[in-house]
Amino acid sequence: MKRIVFTGGGSAGHVTPNLAIISKLQAAGWNVQYIGSKEGIEREIIEHAGISFHPISSGKLRRYFDIKNIKDPFKVIKGIGEAYRLLRKLKPAVVFSKGGFVSVPVILASWLNQIPVISHESDMSPGLANKISIPFVTRICVNFPESLKYIKGEKGVCTGLPIRDQITKGRAFKGYDLCNFHKQKPVLLVMGGSLGAQKINSVVRESLDSLLEQYQIVHICGKGQIDEAYDNRRGYKQFEYINDELADILAMAELVVSRAGATSIFEFLALRKPMLLIPLTRQASRGDQLLNAASFQKQGYAQVVYEENLTTASLIEGINDVYKSKEQMIDRIRSAKQTNATELIIKLIKENSL
Incomplete structure (x- = not known):
């Protein structure tokens, strides 16, 4: 049985598309695990769906001045360490990231563990978390064809957005x-x-x-x-x-x-x-x-x-x-x-x- 780790959080938009993929992979026999932030909305959504959830430390990435910018990088570093150890234990065949600030430590830890990462960017231009992560992912999926111009090399692929079966x-x-x-x-x-x-x-x-x-x-x-x-x-x-x-x-x-x-x-x-x-x-x-x-x-x-x-x-x-x-x-x-x-x-x- 192959195992996959999902990540993504901060808002429901960084979580619910994952559910569309998770349900199909589970039906195909994959073991699914989820790494998210300790206090983010993703924990409630994922645990409600009956999926194994592993919380890690994460700091928000901001483009503006905030006093929290001083301590949050240390939270990210701590999160990388926690995600690294989790991934060593879980041994997934691949990681899928939907973005949000919690995804950065997971993607960096995956790269350190030489685990391939597929990520997804919903918006027209990549968010800060995905911008930081692009060099460390294997492929990045996007919704808009216009988004491909922001992604160097052959990593980008326009897939559209995964839609949950339940919503239809x-x-x-x-x-x-x-x-x-x-x-x-x-x-x-x-x-x-x-x-x-x-x-x-x-x-x-x-x-x-x-x-x-x-x-x-x-x-x-x-x-x-x-x-x-x-x-x-x-x-x-x-x-x-x-x-x-x-x-x-x-x-x-x-x-x-x-x-x-x-x-x-x-x-x-x-x-x-x-x-x-x-x-x-x-x-x-x-x-x-x-x-x-x-x-x-x-x-x-x-x-x-x-x-x-x-x-x-x-x-x-x-x-x-x-x-x-x-x-x-x-x-x-x-x-x-x-x-x-x-x-x-x-x-x-x-x-x-x-």
């Missing part, structure tokens, strides 16, 4: 039951990513009186960001985070308001969901979501409202515009050429394993 098997009637909704009004799903988005949450709640006249709203608002004052609003349902039921919620929803993280928007694309995207600003990120959103808008899969322009009026107008043009958006999405990323990546894993 939702049942709308279960979503209606969960939210106590009906079918007389369309359902709008609002999500700001696994960590939430305070400004989106605030503007959505300020817009409820108008929005609830036309829509029912499922609001995934992030950990600690539920506002109990809105618990009894008919047609409005709040969740901190949804795991198993997300497929049912998506099956029920007719359109989505979301950040522009690559994992989320490619899952919406696979499910043919019209989108209103509100990407993170350059002040709050490295600008990857702006590129993702611009690409989807150009291809006609989404409309965009930039956060600096986000008001109750712009949100309501954007949602209504997407709803009015949803059939045209669905037609464009349906005609999009989509590869089976999971199968392509599994082929690479098998070709590059020890």
Whole structure:
């Protein structure tokens, strides 16, 4: 039985694509182990899926000044040592990384142990963790053909994003039951990513009186960001985070308001969901979501409202515009050429394993 170690964390977007690959490899008889950070969201997701999880020390990689930048490199060094010893013990045939700061010590430890690494970059341009890791990986998979220009040599391959089978098997009637909704009004799903988005949450709640006249709203608002004052609003349902039921919620929803993280928007694309995207600003990120959103808008899969322009009026107008043009958006999405990323990546894993 071959063994593979997965890594990746910091947000759900660095974890959930791994699950798509893991389920297929487990069905083929592979032994799967996961190395992640001690306190990251990946631990909850992976342990919930019944996969063996091994926590290591990790420090966040920042492009800006922060006092934590002084001590976090020492956490990374400690994590390399922990990952090195784990890999010596686990003896995997290959490592697969989905990125995030926890992946750096695992990839460096894999290189030191001469274990091949396949990594995946979701965004248009590589994040800092993947930039650091590229010299030490065997192959790096990307979502966008434009991303290949950032990768030297022959390491890059455009595979697209692995999509979890579970996300495509939702049942709308279960979503209606969960939210106590009906079918007389369309359902709008609002999500700001696994960590939430305070400004989106605030503007959505300020817009409820108008929005609830036309829509029912499922609001995934992030950990600690539920506002109990809105618990009894008919047609409005709040969740901190949804795991198993997300497929049912998506099956029920007719359109989505979301950040522009690559994992989320490619899952919406696979499910043919019209989108209103509100990407993170350059002040709050490295600008990857702006590129993702611009690409989807150009291809006609989404409309965009930039956060600096986000008001109750712009949100309501954007949602209504997407709803009015949803059939045209669905037609464009349906005609999009989509590869089976999971199968392509599994082929690479098998070709590059020890």
